[in-house]
Amino acid sequence: MDAARDRASGAAAAGDAARDGQASDMEPVDSYLADIMATIEPLAPVRLGLESAEGGVLTENAATTTPLPPFDNSAMDGYAVRAADIASASPDAAVTLPVADEIPAGDTRAITVAPGTCVRIMTGALMPSGADTVVPVEWTNGAAGEAKFYRPAPPGNAIRHRGDDVPAGEILLTAGTRLGPAQVALLAAGGHGTAPVRPRPRVVVIATGNELAEPGEPIAPGRIYDSNSYLLATAARQAGAVAERFRIDDDTGSVLAAINERLGRADLIVTSGGVSMGGEHDVVKAALTGLGTVRFRKVAMQPGMPQGFGLLGHAKTPIFTLPGNPVSAFVSFHLFVRPALLALQGLAPAPPDSGRAVLARPVRSPAGKRSFLRGVLNLADGTVMPLTGQSSHQLRSLAQANTLIVVPEDVARMEEGESADIISLP
């Protein structure tokens, strides 16, 4: 089985080499990515309610609308008093003070503690004027009428001071911050009901191919189930986008119509299929050649050599035309589309989460191409096991992989025990 797979794969690789002709025909991965990224502008910010803003990237510094805390308040349940009034208190000689009032959290009354009295106060409640300390209930008898104090408390005890978290007018969060739970909470605490963020990109995924059937339908020999549109839409969501997917037949007019229809409703379009070197059946290539800034290129990588990218329409919507083999589509998405999606959100187009690991088996790679092989990284011992089934149509190994193993263009074989570059998959 594996031997058969390897033969098929080897033959395909030989075919690729033949097809490529000169290495100089091919665009290096890095310059192709750089060309793409140079054209991607972050989406215009929109002001969203805090719950919708979650996950978004703040586009302006957010100052607090109120100091945090907004007022001096009690850190505990206890009594607000003048420290001087209980300075002599001890377990043997309790000081007794009348309880003049009670201040629960949320009480907005302006209360003053008269000398020689105390006020019961709850955690978070507004400190009354006159008092300069809070005595925890545990240091007292806890009574409602006459409170007995068994020890003194220093001035300022258990008081949270206005502005001790964030002083008035200070910046809460700077532009460029991604809003997770704590950041959303900080905006809320600072009085912001909305936030200006770059919205989630709207991605449209279009799988082309007469051979494609919807999973669950009966199919005849010659047809396969569409998996690419699911693959790419799910990967787009993982990268922070809102995605819709559909598939269309191999017809140039249909491809053009589908893209035109969605141009105004998408921030990025991804197609799969229809971009190989085979002529009239490559409908995506046929439909898009000459449109906008779209260019089709051979990129020096395996899988995923035939790539297309450009900007379409008055909104200059980025479109990626990915190859139709599912593993090629996946690797292409990860290398090119995902960074673009992050850039649309205003996130630094960080290099993929990369590192190095020791090969647990040798790997081969076609000369002149950067290979991205599927592997399983073992974090415990720092090794990576290349999976069986590295052909670009073999989805099972992709579903088992947590890592791509990167083999450079000028390397045809790496041995077991060699250290290889890896890219962790999300």
Add this chain to the structure above:
Amino acid sequence: MDAARDRASGAAAAGDAARDGQASDMEPVDSYLADIMATIEPLAPVRLGLESAEGGVLTENAATTTPLPPFDNSAMDGYAVRAADIASASPDAAVTLPVADEIPAGDTRAITVAPGTCVRIMTGALMPSGADTVVPVEWTNGAAGEAKFYRPAPPGNAIRHRGDDVPAGEILLTAGTRLGPAQVALLAAGGHGTAPVRPRPRVVVIATGNELAEPGEPIAPGRIYDSNSYLLATAARQAGAVAERFRIDDDTGSVLAAINERLGRADLIVTSGGVSMGGEHDVVKAALTGLGTVRFRKVAMQPGMPQGFGLLGHAKTPIFTLPGNPVSAFVSFHLFVRPALLALQGLAPAPPDSGRAVLARPVRSPAGKRSFLRGVLNLADGTVMPLTGQSSHQLRSLAQANTLIVVPEDVARMEEGESADIISLP
């Protein structure tokens, strides 16, 4: 400013110690978590369409409904021929064969290649009978009428064999697999339009407190903006849940009504506030004491000592009553609620993403409690910087943190340069 903060924080810590009384009053963090986890059952599976199933955990093994690929097909654009018919081909002595037909991808006709002829074939197209090899178009003149072959091809060249990715009937994915892009795609390719998964938990977040105002509204001294419900709803979504949030006033009847109303619509309920030791103002405690299996406990941790947990109603819905200070609520969520949410989804309640790092500054911790201090981990040098502002109401440092620093119960101080346990925040 920092000195003032530290005083307030120190005083609060002293107060906590006084309030706790004996260390034996308190439940250790680990046994409290174990008690919770022992009661959490994964949600019953539902069969969802593939796009909705994304992110879910498969509850049954999924076998392929068809071998993958479902039929022998061409790995390239080229010609399907008998290898024997072009065995003598060379650049100087091309073999010429009439092109009898053309097979695009998706063509379901049963075609036979007669001896001495060839058929043009596209990538992914069904292999015709009669032919035993595919010759890449680059090894030919690419003509439509009479194809010239300039080199021979071995039998089996550029053919992907039926089942070489996944043979008939084999397991595609095993129960327990979380469905990401590649897994969803593999299910689709294997013919599954739906998948049985544990659904996303529905979480209801209820913030209690008369002091709470909606962010953006004007507020009077004594009131603060609700941040906890945003914090907890966002954190629940980050843990894979669907969350809705709201806040209610400090009224036992309102708390009970709100919980009862949502019992049938929630898989898990989280409240914040109303559980300290202060008596009648602790409305959550008052409302829930004696209901279902709810118990209120002091857990030996800082922040977050006052905790409540139990199962409510005929569906035994888990409810967590978290303390009202935002940092306490966040830490409690991360330690207790997040593992429960993962378990509801059938995900192994893995230990939080933990490790060790070198302290860049000393830290203090109250005796008898496990402390969770906010810090910034520097992955490059393996150090962690404890942030300024460690009081449980100080949200700003939480919003800057990427790490919790764990100080054990029996340690009161750790020095700069000591190695500490850490928990990475998602």
